[in-house]
Amino acid sequence: MAVDQLQERLFGQDAAYRLSACFSSGMECRYSVSRQPHNLTSSMSDPTSKNAVKAPPDRDWEEPLQAYLAQPPFWLEFPAAIEARFLLRGRPARLKRFLFCLRWSLAVLTVMVLCDGLLLGTNKEWAFGLRLFALGSCAAGLLVLPRERFAAHRERSMAALCVVMAVCQVLIVYAGDGMATQLYDGALVLVLLLCNQVARVRLRQALPFTLMWWLLFVFQELFHAESSWREVFSGGVFAAVIAAMSLSAKRAMELDNRATFALKSLNAINADKLAHANAELLALVHFDPLTQLANRRHCGEYYERMLRNAVRERTPLAVLFVDIDYFKRFNDTYGHHAGDDCLCFVATMVRYAARRPLDLAVRYGGEEFVVILAGTDQHDAIRIAEDLCSQIYQVRLPHETHPLGRVTVSIGVCAGRPDAATASSNLLNTADRALYQAKQDGRNRVAFIPLGAPATSVE
Secondary structure (H helix, E strand, O other): OEHHHHHHHHHOHHHHHHHHHHHOOOOOOOOEOOOOOOOHHHHOOOOOOOOOOOOOOOHHHHHHHHHHHHOOOOOOOOOHHHHHHHHHHHHHHHHHHHHHHHHHHHHHHHHHHHHHHHHOOOOHHHHHHHHHHHHHHHHHHHHHOOOHHHHHHHHHHHHHHHHHHHHHHHHHHHHOOOHHHHHHHHHHHHHHHHHHHHHOOOHHHHHHHHHHHHHHHHHHHHHOOOOOHHHHHHHHHHHHHHHHHHHHHHHHHHHHHHHHHHHHHHHHHHHHHHHHHHHHHHHHHHEOOOOOOEOHHHHHHHHHHHHHHHHHHOOOEEEEEEEEOOHHHHHHHHOHHHHHHHHHHHHHHHHHHOOOOOOEEEEEEOOEEEEEEEOOOHHHHHHHHHHHHHHHHHHOOEOOOOOOOEOOEEEEEEEEOOOOOOOOOHHHHHHHHHHHHHHHOOOOOEEEOOOOOOOEEEO
């Protein structure tokens, strides 16, 4: 709820314009009664710590991943968003495998060129040209696949290169003569293993390649001059068994890889949910649920840390004790809900006073607030307290039972350079005594007590 809306709700529409009076000096108006969680990094810990809660980008993947593990689809693909992340994470490993396959293919094809010259009786030039075409295709793949703009087409390109090598092998068998060509029958099996087991292209590319490979194997059997239909049929059945085994093994490997990714993602989601729950629990422990300021427990911990830093670095430290004047009367007059809204408004003003990274605004209890100002001497601390007291006064939030007719605060200030002999409670206790002095002097004012000095009231 904005401040002007709060004023309208509590005191009528004609009070909404009054907020601008407290910023007549040119201060930008950014006050609002915020009930959102306060930034953990700015108030709970040092600026270098990282305790802020960040929602994981893939928390909504939990149910799809669990459904995938329970029943993987035929093509083994995740939903679109998860599939994109899976492919992105596995891209470097896939490129490394593809380049490894192409390098070995170049080496094997080079050896096959020598074998062609020794084993083939005729048409050596035809076989040599086909081998050079396959070698050129592999070399082109080595040059093209590492480029990032071809990343989305690497698997299809790898499958296409395997098809090129298989077709070249079949054409060499077709052009050969005699029984020597039968020595090349096993070369097609190597191409199948290269694509499905070594390169491990995805199932969507592996299945059509395997079907094409089976057809090429059958055609290769038909090209043999001495092959009868029984031999062709037996060869086709044999090739179908090899293709089915290769495809089943390839699907099992891909399913295992994807299941590992799904389990790791679920573990990361659960770990992030646990961290988020711990951070929320920490916020509940250290923050006031109404005003979203730090609570008294966190105030004690943070004050001790700032006091040690001030002693070690010999820097000043200031504490402000803020109390809403006649707040019990306000609650009795307007009700507790209106009192909560008034607390939130004052808390917003107090939070602005502690706007530096190492400052801390605290709801100390009831209508009392504390501001810890690191590296602040007495002059700056008094100025900040006077500005806060004046701004709340000039807002003119009506308070019928207040002698001034509006909501005001009293502030006690203590500042100094603590040393090793300074008790940890001295600053807080002295600021509390200064607050008592401000109330004794008539409220709506600032009272300052330096360490070891009597109280002085500031009108």
